Amino acid sequence: MYTLLLTLLILDALLLGVVILLQAGKGGGLAASFGGASSSSDSFMGTRQAGNLLTKASWWCGGIFLGLAFILQLMSTRSAVPTSVLDRLSAPATESAAPVAPGGATPALPLENTPPAEPPAPEPNN
Secondary structure (H helix, E strand, O other), X not given: OHHHHHHHHHHHHHHHHHHHHHOOOOOOXXXXXXXXXXXXXXXXXXXXXXXXXXXXXXXXXXXXXXXXXXXXXXXXXXXXXOOOHHHHHHOOOOOOOOOOOOOOOOOOOOOOOOOOOOOOOOOOOO
């Protein structure tokens, strides 16, 4: 369901961008540079009807965009309470190879010095 609504939101955003760019600007914006008042949408439907249709389409696409964005935001909220990393540290630990300090905490470094490893015995030559 989430993927379907996200796809609809992307398609609506693309349609909204196209509808806005097709509108004739009052100051001679992008629509004027591609023909202005004599663009193909105006010659097909007339100047008055194209403005009304594109204006209504931009309002509808904008409203649908906001509605879908709000619904998707509500769907993406977490339903579970986030857990803290500190909660996992206070849980009883499993057996570890490191010695346990008197306070019960595991030290970062071993408490006892370990004897250095003996070098391997040389192999006898035959």
